[in-house]
Amino acid sequence: MAQINAYINFNGNAREAMSFYKECFGGELMMQKIAESPMAAQLPTDIGNKILHSHLNSNGFVLMASDCIGETVVQGDNVWLNVNCNSDEEIHNFFDALAQGGKITEPLHQTFWGATFGILTDKFGINWMFNYNKK
DSSP, X not given: OOOOXXXXXXXXXXXXXXXXXXXHHOXXXXXXXXGGSTTGGGSOGGGTTSEEEEEEEETTEEEEEEEOOSXXXXXXXXXXXXXXXXXXXXXXXXXXXXXXXXEEEEEXXXXXXXXXXXXXXXXXXXXXXXXXXXX
């Protein structure tokens, strides 16, 4: 079956953001700098340490990111990353970790649809929703 994975562009802080997400979610993080790619010779040397591509494989999901090169990222409220958790402990751990330095919009709470749910914007301006349906 096909999969949809999130890909986030950052304004030069992809390394910091992806390292933070690895701390929050665990898993394996791969990062490739522009200087390590075949494209390096075609681009200015001062951006060689920027992240061309990174991906975090963790808990059954993949989160990818890069530094936006030559443009400025425009952050908006039209995209949210949704994390469907497998336990009460997991949702609390992930939510609390990502909330560090961010802004909680909706604290974790019980919903009318029977789930634990919460919303936050992390310290990098990325919007997150967390959901745990008890079975």
